Amino acid sequence: LPDDLFDEIRHEILSIKTRADLTKFKQNAIYILVRNYELDSLCKSILNFLSRVPHPYFDFIIMNDKPFDPFFINQITKFIINSNNPTTKKWAERLITVKFGLIKAEIWDPLEHKEDYTTIPMSVIESRWEQQEEQGILYGGSRSYRNMCRFQSMNFYNHPSLDGYKYTMRMEPGVEYLCNFDPFEELRDGVKYAFTLSLVEYPETIPSLFTTYLTYKRDEYYRNRELFEFINDGIGGYNLCHFWTNFEVISLDWVRSEEYTRFMEHFDKTAGFYMERWGDAPLRTLAVVELLRIDEVQWLDIGYLHPPFVSCPGDLKTRTERQCTCEPYDFENDILGISLVYMNEDGFEKDDEEEEEEE
Ligand code: GDP
Ligand code: MN
Incomplete structure (x- = not known):
């Protein structure tokens, strides 16, 4: 230069x-x-x-x-x-x-070389897709959607076009950003994963995901009590919460690590991406919960629309500073100023501190 x-x-x-x-x-x-x-x-x-x-x-x-x-x-x-x-x-x-x-075909679609991937017969896999399509499961009959979810979970960061990069922000066609922000400058030191919106997964897409998670054992299992609370249904099961990965800022060093790779392989070897219809969002969320500390996770409070869901900063000061064009609206209580996810500088806030009303 x-x-x-x-x-x-x-x-x-x-x-x-x-x-x-x-x-x-x-x-x-x-x-x-x-x-x-x-x-x-x-x-x-x-x-x-x-x-x-x-x-x-x-x-x-x-x-x-x-x-x-x-x-x-x-x-x-x-x-x-x-x-x-x-x-x-x-x-x-x-x-x-x-x-x-x-993307190489063998990375995108492991069923192309099925004998290296799973012993489950193709006819069994395909009949599962048919069943799931008939049940009305979103993308239940789609092979390419499953390839996509697996690729986003455990492969995108190893593509040679990303060599040399340390962080990526994921973007999708059709999304809108409703406030000013900087996906990288705003990250606190040491943060490895940032999200803006979290949702509840369709349970019928992940029948065996959480039991598969429970069979992944390591010495410091559950060391992350605080992060585990995000996905805890109250009795140690999965409440279906997940970071919505169509917006995420992610440390590539982290996902390229041996620890992350091992974690994903544990899931992949069950062929659950294909027998069920696991989304990359719950997979990433379980990895975050299992492998990161709460101070390595950050909530970026920005306005973001991926139809049909939208998030908007609940705090008027934030919306003004960021020149947001969205207004958060709580239809149930007919008030402005509710954020969907609550995190402070050090992590998640408690539920009872969360509501913030204005105007
Ligand atoms: P949804 O948001 O879960 O309904 O899924 P999308 O259709 O938005 O897919 C997620 C992302 O993967 C988007 O960026 C899509 O453009 C991309 N995507 C989905 N399926 C394919 C595929 O078969 N090939 C390619 N190249 N991209 C895909
Ligand atoms: Mn999308």
């Missing part, structure tokens, strides 16, 4: 004072798994994101199990650079790398 360009950047991006800061900045990327036909909805989400972050110069790593159309590659690349305003565009052109990664 030439000195004059670096000087300009240093003045514009206040958090970047030295070349070492710039290197650190470039260790983060926006990660997107997407299909060719999602081009338009992805562009809308990218445009929205770039208008919400203080310095819109992130690298974008975009992956697909099928080759991207040349048209897709060309439009997305230009769109990311051109979405910067005239002042920042000249740096965007120099600073942003957009990479398009093809």
Whole structure:
């Protein structure tokens, strides 16, 4: 990077004072798994994101199990650079790398080489999909959705296009960001996982997930009482809560660790991703609960819409500072100002401290 360009950047991006800061900045990327036909909805989400972050110069790593159309590659690349305003565009052109990664078939779909993966006959697996489709389970009949969930749980971070990066923020086509935020600058030191929205899983998609979790034993089992409380149904079972992974900021060092790998392999070897319809969100959540300390997890209180669910900061001061365009609304009690998830600087707040009313 030439000195004059670096000087300009240093003045514009206040958090970047030295070349070492710039290197650190470039260790983060926006990660997107997407299909060719999602081009338009992805562009809308990218445009929205770039208008919400203080310095819109992130690298974008975009992956697909099928080759991207040349048209897709060309439009997305230009769109990311051109979405910067005239002042920042000249740096965007120099600073942003957009990479398009093809996922290998054997990584995407382990059933292609089934004999290496499971002894369960294909006919048994396929009849489970049919049953689950008939039961009305969301994506119950889909092989590709299952591949996607497994890939997001235990593979995306090993794709060579993410080599060298330390953190990614996941983005999906069609999502909207409703407040200003910076996915990486806002992380406290030592944080390995950040989320914004949490939901309750459909139980019929994960009949054996929690019992599989209980058979994963290690010496400090349940050392994370505080994090375990997030998923505890009160009697040591699973309350179905999970971090909604379509927005997540994640330490790649953490998910690439031996500990995380071993944890995921424990689940994968049961073929539960295929016999049932495990989502990547409950898988990631169990890994967070099992492997991280509460101070390594952060709630980013930003406005976020992934239809049909939305979150919005419950606190008026936060909404004002972040220039949010959302308003949280508690329909049941007809009041403004309720957040869905409550975390303070050090972790989760207790339930009875949670409600905050305004206006
Ligand atoms: P939902 O939010 O759970 O209903 O699932 P999505 O359709 O949003 O899928 C999650 C993410 O994976 C999105 O970024 C999709 O674009 C992506 N995705 C889902 N299925 C596939 C697939 O078969 N191939 C590719 N390349 N991406 C997929
Ligand atoms: Mn989605």
